[in-house]
Amino acid sequence: MKTAVVVFPGSNCDRDLAVALEQVTGRAPTMVWHRDSELPEDVDFIGLPGGFSYGDYLRSGAMAARSPIMRAVADAAARGVPVLGVCNGFQVLTETGLLPGALMRNAGLNFVSRAVELRVESTQSLFTSAYESGETIRIPVAHHDGNYQADAETLDRLEGNGRIAFRYAEEVNGSARRIAGILNVSGNVLGMMPHPERAIEAAHGNTDGRRLLEGLLEAVA
Amino acid sequence: MKARVFVTLKPGVLDPQGKAIHHALEGLGFAGVNDVRAGKLIELDLAEGTSDEDIEAMCRKLLANTVIENFRIERMTDA
Numbered sequence: 179m180k181t182a183v184v185v186f187p188g189s190n191c192d193r194d195l196a197v198a199l200e201q202v203t204g205r206a207p208t209m210v211w212h213r214d215s216e217l218p219e220d221v222d223f224i225g226l227p228g229g230f231s232y233g234d235y236l237r238s239g240a241m242a243a244r245s246p247i248m249r250a251v252a253d254a255a256a257r258g259v260p261v262l263g264v265c266n267g268f269q270v271l272t273e274t275g276l277l278p279g280a281l282m283r284n285a286g287l288n289f290v291s292r293a294v295e296l297r298v299e300s301t302q303s304l305f306t307s308a309y310e311s312g313e314t315i316r317i318p319v320a321h322h323d324g325n326y327q328a329d330a331e332t333l334d335r336l337e338g339n340g341r342i343a344f345r346y347a348e349e350v351n352g353s354a355r356r357i358a359g360i361l362n363v364s365g366n367v368l369g370m371m372p373h374p375e376r377a378i379e380a381a382h383g384n385t386d387g388r389r390l391l392e393g394l395l396e397a398v399a
Numbered sequence: 400m401k402a403r404v405f406v407t408l409k410p411g412v413l414d415p416q417g418k419a420i421h422h423a424l425e426g427l428g429f430a431g432v433n434d435v436r437a438g439k440l441i442e443l444d445l446a447e448g449t450s451d452e453d454i455e456a457m458c459r460k461l462l463a464n465t466v467i468e469n470f471r472i473e474r475m476t477d478a
Contacts, residue, residue, distance in 0.1 A: 237464055244461060273464065280467045283415045327412065327467060352413070 179398050181207035181223040184251065186242045191228035191264065191375065198375040199225065202391040212245040222398050223260045224251055226267030228320070228373060238281060238323040239269030248274050260304050260394060261367045265321055268359070268369035277362055277369045278336070279328030284321070285352020291320040293383065295347035296358050296372060300340045303365045308393030314347055315386035317372035324371040326353040326360075336360055343368055400445045401475040402454055406463045407438035438468075 181199045185192045192209065200206045207225065208218045217224065232241035242248070248270070255261045255276055263271040271277045284290060293316050298309040309315065328336070333354055336342050344359035351371075359370030374387030408414050414436050421435040441462055443454070454472050463470040 236461070240461065240464070272466070278466070280464055282413070282467065285413065285415050287415050287419055325413075325415070352415070 179203045179205065179222045179395055180218065180220055181205070181225065182210050182217055182221045183207045183225045183227060184210050184212065184247055185227070186212045186229070186231035186245065186266075186270075188231045188233055189227045189229035189266070191266075191373065194373075195225045195227045195264065195375045198378045198387070198391060199223075201378060202388065203395055210247055212242065212247050215246045215250060217247070217250050217254055221254065221259060223262070223394065224254060226251070226261065226263040226270050227375075228265030228267060231266055231270065234323070237269075237273065239266060239271075239273040242266070242270045243273035252276060255362070255367050258364065258366050260398065262305065262394075263367075263369040264373055264375065265319075265324075265371055268371055269323060271367065271369040276367050277360055278332050279326055279354075279360070281323050281371070282325040282327050283323055284325050284350075289320075289322045290324070290351055291318075293318045293377075294350050294358075294372065296344040297347050299342045299345050300361065302340055303343060303361050303368065304394055304397040305361075305368045305390055306343050306393065307397055308389040315389075316377070316384050317374055317387050318376045319350060319372045321351070321371055324351040324353065326357045326371075328354060333357075339363070341365075344370055344372065400447050400449065402443045402445055402449075403473045403475060404441040404443065404454070404458055404462050405438060405471045405473065406441065406458075406468050407470075408436060409467060409469050412467050 269281045298313045301311045341361040346356040346358050374390045377387030416437045417435040424432050458470040
């Protein structure tokens with residue numbers, strides 16, 4: 179599987195994601211700079227990493243969403259290439275409009291950094307096929323702006339179409355309907371606040387995140 | 400030519416920062432504050448002849464996230 183990780187100024191989980199992808203796919207991803215306008219040819223997967231792109235200026239993800247590479251990412255997503263946005267990557271995806279809604283300041287105002295339990299809501303996607311529906315997994319979160327909000331109609335649509343991939347099993351940040359991760363209409367774009375790349379090897383405490391990438395590898399290969 | 404863009408959260412959108420400010424004001428002993436909403440003010444120094452449509456496009460494309468925010472443009476006469 180040929181993968182790419184986009185690097186924005188202020189990304190800080192890009193290398194973690196790269197290491198995780200290399201471990202799972204056996205091949206190091208191509209790191210793509212935000213100013214590039216093209217992705218590697220025949221790319222099978224694009225990762226948008228966590229961090230604080232552009233220092234979270236204006237709104238988290240707002241500047242990164244308008245960078246040249248995001249046009250190429252949007253084109254690839256429209257062709258069906260799987261795109262995963264983690265944390266700041268999720269914020270970038272909502273800011274580009276590839277996913278609905280917005281990620282606002284945590285309801286408790288605190289930066290939340292700890293492992294949380296998630297319920298796998300949908301296994302009908304490229305990203306979640308290795309999980310069991312309703313399964314509880316444990317993945318770390320580390321964010322200040324993870325409070326997912328959208329209007330009721332959008333939330334109903336996400337729920338009705340099985341587009342909520344993960345929900346927090348506990349109260350974490352005030353997200354509407356405890357949403358932790360959502361899919362686009364075609365199911366090839368996933369945005370999630372928790373960091374699966376931080377739960378890849380035994381030393382991380384658990385390997386629940388590894389299955390996301392393994393499932394993806396199996397689905398794509 | 401200058402313009403000001405006021406970006407505010409849409410009514411009904413939870414504003415944790417506004418809530419925190421509200422609590423802090425109460426903590427300082429200011430009674431009678433019913434609600435606080437925090438927003439942003441962005442000042443633009445623009446070329447003469449920049450149209451309203453151009454400024455509005457700036458707001459829609461970048462300055463405001465219209466999923467959660469409203470914006471209001473105020474042109475300043477001779478700042």
